[in-house]
Amino acid sequence: MIPVLTTEDRAAALAALPQWTYDPVRDSIVREFRCADFVTAFGFMTSVALAAEKVDHHPEWSNVYNRVTIVLTTHDAGDNGGLSGRDIALAKTIDALFGD
Numbered sequence: 525m526i527p528v529l530t531t532e533d534r535a536a537a538l539a540a541l542p543q544w545t546y547d548p549v550r551d552s553i554v555r556e557f558r559c560a561d562f563v564t565a566f567g568f569m570t571s572v573a574l575a576a577e578k579v580d581h582h583p584e585w586s587n588v589y590n591r592v593t594i595v596l597t598t599h600d601a602g603d604n605g606g607l608s609g610r611d612i613a614l615a616k617t618i619d620a621l622f623g624d
C-alpha cells in the first residue's frame with residue numbers, strides 16, 4: 525500500500541504548490557486552471573493525460589469550456605485513499621505543463 529503523507533510532509537509539499545488547495549474532507553488537492561479557450565484547455569488536458577499515463581497516476585477532473593479543474597488523490601493510499609507523494613509529483617508536472 526502507498527503511504528499517505530504525514531501532516532508535516534503535507535505542509536512542506538503544499539508550501540511548494542501555492543496554487544493548489546488542500547481539501548481535508550477527501551485528503552486531496554485541487555486546482556482550477558483557466559485557459560484561453562476550449563482548444564487550449566483540451567490540449568492541456570491531453571498533455572496531462574499522457575504524463576499521467578506514463579507514471580500510472582491519474583487525475584480526477586472536469587472541463588467547462590476554458591476551465592479545467594483537477595483533483596489529485598491516491599485511491600490506493602491508506603485505508604480510504606488520501607494524499608501521497610505521487611499526487612505531489614503529478615501536481616508539479618501539471619504546473620510545469622501549464623507553464624506557470
Ligand code: H2B
Nearest residue numbers: 580581582583597598599600601
Ligand atoms: N491514480 C490515482 N489518482 N490514484 C491511484 O491510486 C491510482 C491511479 N492507482 N492510477 C493506479 C492507477 C492503479 O489503479 C493501477 C492498478 O496501477
